Amino acid sequence: MTSSSPVDQPGARQPGPEGALLEGVRVVELATIVMAPSACAMLSDFGAEVIKIEAPGRGDLYRYFQDLPGMPDSEIPYCFLLDGRNKKSVVIDLKQESGQAVAHRLIETADVFLTNCHNSVLDDLGMTWDRLREVNPRLIFAHGTGYGHTGPEAEKPGYDQVCYWTRSGLVATFTPVDGHLGPLGCGTGDHPTGVTLFSAVLAGLLKRERTGVGSYVTTSLLAAGAWANACAIQAKLVGAEFHEKRPREHTMNFGQLYYRTCDDRLIKLSIVEQDRDWERFCLALDRADLIADERFCTTPERIENMPEFVALLDADFAKRDFAEWSERFTRYEIAYSLVSNLDDIVADEQLEAIGMFRDLDHPEYGRLRTVDSPVLIEGEDKVKPQPAPELGEHTGDLLRELGLDAAEIEGLADRGVISGRI
Numbered sequence: 094m095t096s097s098s099p100v101d102q103p104g105a106r107q108p109g110p111e112g113a114l115l116e117g118v119r120v121v122e123l124a125t126i127v128m129a130p131s132a133c134a135m136l137s138d139f140g141a142e143v144i145k146i147e148a149p150g151r152g153d154l155y156r157y158f159q160d161l162p163g164m165p166d167s168e169i170p171y172c173f174l175l176d177g178r179n180k181k182s183v184v185i186d187l188k189q190e191s192g193q194a195v196a197h198r199l200i201e202t203a204d205v206f207l208t209n210c211h212n213s214v215l216d217d218l219g220m221t222w223d224r225l226r227e228v229n230p231r232l233i234f235a236h237g238t239g240y241g242h243t244g245p246e247a248e249k250p251g252y253d254q255v256c257y258w259t260r261s262g263l264v265a266t267f268t269p270v271d272g273h274l275g276p277l278g279c280g281t282g283d284h285p286t287g288v289t290l291f292s293a294v295l296a297g298l299l300k301r302e303r304t305g306v307g308s309y310v311t312t313s314l315l316a317a318g319a320w321a322n323a324c325a326i327q328a329k330l331v332g333a334e335f336h337e338k339r340p341r342e343h344t345m346n347f348g349q350l351y352y353r354t355c356d357d358r359l360i361k362l363s364i365v366e367q368d369r370d371w372e373r374f375c376l377a378l379d380r381a382d383l384i385a386d387e388r389f390c391t392t393p394e395r396i397e398n399m400p401e402f403v404a405l406l407d408a409d410f411a412k413r414d415f416a417e418w419s420e421r422f423t424r425y426e427i428a429y430s431l432v433s434n435l436d437d438i439v440a441d442e443q444l445e446a447i448g449m450f451r452d453l454d455h456p457e458y459g460r461l462r463t464v465d466s467p468v469l470i471e472g473e474d475k476v477k478p479q480p481a482p483e484l485g486e487h488t489g490d491l492l493r494e495l496g497l498d499a500a501e502i503e504g505l506a507d508r509g510v511i512s513g514r515i
Contacts, residue, residue, distance in 0.1 A: 113140020114473045118298070120205040121146060121196075122180070123187075123220060125153045127280045128253065128314060129209035129237040130176040131287030135466040136205070136294060137179035138475045144181045144203075144491060145482070146196060149512050152184065152484040153177075164279070169458050170481070172279070177481030178453065178463065183492075184485035184513040192510045193219035197228045198495050205294055207235040211248050222309045229307065233297035236311040237290045253314050257282025261318025266325045270338040286317035288467065342400040348374070350403070351432065352410035359432035360410065360418055367392050370427065377425035378409055453478040485513015 118141040122133045130145075130153070137143045147153055158164060158172040165171075183199070186192040197219070200206055206225055208215065215221045222234045236242050239251020240260070254277045258264050268274060293310040300308055319326060328335070336345070344350060348364025364370050368391060375383045383389055388398045395402055410418070415431060422429045431437065439462075444450065453463045463478050488511050492502050505511045 112474070113476055114470065115139040115141040118142070118205065119203045120144065120207055120294075121200055121203045123206070123208040123210060123218075124237070125209065126155050126158075126252075127172075127176060127283035128286045129207055129235075129290060130155065131280070131284050132235070132237065132290035132294065133180065133207055134176045134178055135287065135291040135468065138466050138478075139470075139473065140476055141205075142181070143179060144183060144199065144487070145177070146187070146199075147182055147184050147484060149184055149186050149509065152182070156484070158279070169461070173481045174453070174455075174461070175463060179476060179479045180482055181487035181491065182482035182485055182513065183488045184511060185488075186510050187218040187220065189508070189510050190219075191505065191508065195492070195495075195497075195505065195510065196220070197225075199491065200225055200232065201229050202495070203229065203232060204298065205233045205235055207237070207290070207294065209237045211238070212242065213248055226307060231301060231305070232307040233294060233301060234307065234309045235290060235294045235297065236309065237286065238311065238313040240315050241313045242311045251314055253277075253280065253282030253286070253318075256314035257286060257318035257321075260315055261322050262326065263318055263322045266322055268338075270340050282314055282318060285321065286312060286314050289317050289320075291468075342403045344399060344403070345396055347395060347399065347402060347406060350406075352406060354413060354415045354418060355411050356414040358415040360415065360422075361430050361432055363428040363430075365428075367395070373425045374427055377421045377427050378406075379421070380409065451475075451478050453480065455480045483514070485511075488513035489515040 115136060118136070120133055120136050120141050120143045122130065122143055122145045124130050124133070124145075133141075133143045133145070145153070151157070153173070155176065156170055156173045159167050159170055185196055187196060206220075208220065210218070210220070212221070222236070225232055225234060238247065239256045240246040240249050258277050258281075264274065264277075289312045293312055297308050297310040339345070341350060346364070346367060348362045348367055348370070351359045351361050353359055364374065371390065372384050375381055387394065389395050389402050413421075418429070419431070433441070438444065439450075448469065449465050449467070450462050451465050453461045455461050465475070465478075489502060492505075492511065497505075502511070502515060506515050
């Protein structure tokens with residue numbers, strides 16, 4: 094009698110794209126919205142098989158984010174297209190014990206379980222770390238949270254705008270002197286935190302390779318936001334004296350301001366060492382007369398006369414269009430950037446050159462473009478992006494793979510334990 098191959102065994106994971114870095118790694122995702130699903134999307138980019146457990150009914154709210162007030166209007170579910178790519182969807186009612194049993198059978202076959210549920214929710218659903226490591230001792234349990242996995246606020250509801258941006262101090266650190274607080278874009282803290290969670294999963298897999306056992310790995314929007322704001326926080330920790338926020342015309346560094354060109358575009362400068370770059374900046378500005386001007390030629394003099402200097406710069410920047418300033422600053426090696434809008438970004442040749450846009454063929458919407466994840470590894474190709482799954486698209490296939498027969502699957506469906514494509 095010949096033995097069957099591993100992929101023929103009940104519950105055996107299916108092979109990933111041939112040669113992909115994470116080929117053969119199975120990830121079970123129990124997560125909603127952005128941060129944790131984005132980490133799974135990154136894992137899938139490198140070949141991991143990601144199986145998304147969704148609740149009966151509507152599944153993940155992220156499927157419908159484009160319909161929320163204030164979001165860009167589109168018939169295409171662009172949010173879920175981005176972070177749901179390459180995944181499989183299975184609908185299981187984890188509030189039923191039989192649903193938990195099915196999920197545990199799935200997790201027995203997994204390498205990673207990734208979730209953003211609160212501890213109390215995981216306890217109610219039978220999905221805690223203590224329970225799942227009994228099910229699978231080699232499991233990497235990856236937990237992405239709002240305020241952290243422990244502490245007095247661990248159970249608070251949290252999104253990136255309140256945890257990552259606001260509670261971490263980032264908003265206060267970068268609020269202008271007039272105190273105006275602008276809106277924060279969708280997912281702008283979630284995606285950086287997702288990269289952190291992706292890294293934690295890889296570290297957990299490396300530890301398992303060395304020790305043979307699984308582990309609990311975690312990060313939070315709050316922790317990632319604090320890390321993003323770490324320079325300012327570190328200054329406070331050592332007792333540094335902070336300067337009062339100043340209006341634009343009283344800045345201490347002209348080379349960190351925004352300037353408007355004659356074609357109504359904004360340029361952001363980034364001159365760190367003002368005196369070192371002074372002569373080159375003056376030449377780029379086509380103002381050699383300023384090089385030795387006693388009002389402006391050293392940092393102390395510029396600070397003393399900053400309102401006059403900023404007014405002078407505003408007038409000079411308004412004489413040329415962005416294209417000409419771009420050529421001049423590039424020639425004189427001055428760090429700068431256009432304040433890009435979305436029209437600029439989707440046509441950005443540099444983003445194209447570093448592979449940040451990829452084609453995705455969708456059965457309903459045709460060929461689309463999607464944003465790639467920001468990690469590249471030499472010699473490791475990412476998989477071709479695949480459309481995000483329909484709700485419960487893979488329920489039947491995955492349960493049959495686990496060894497459930499038609500009668501068992503039908504019984505689970507009749508009791509509302511599972512749904513989707515059976």
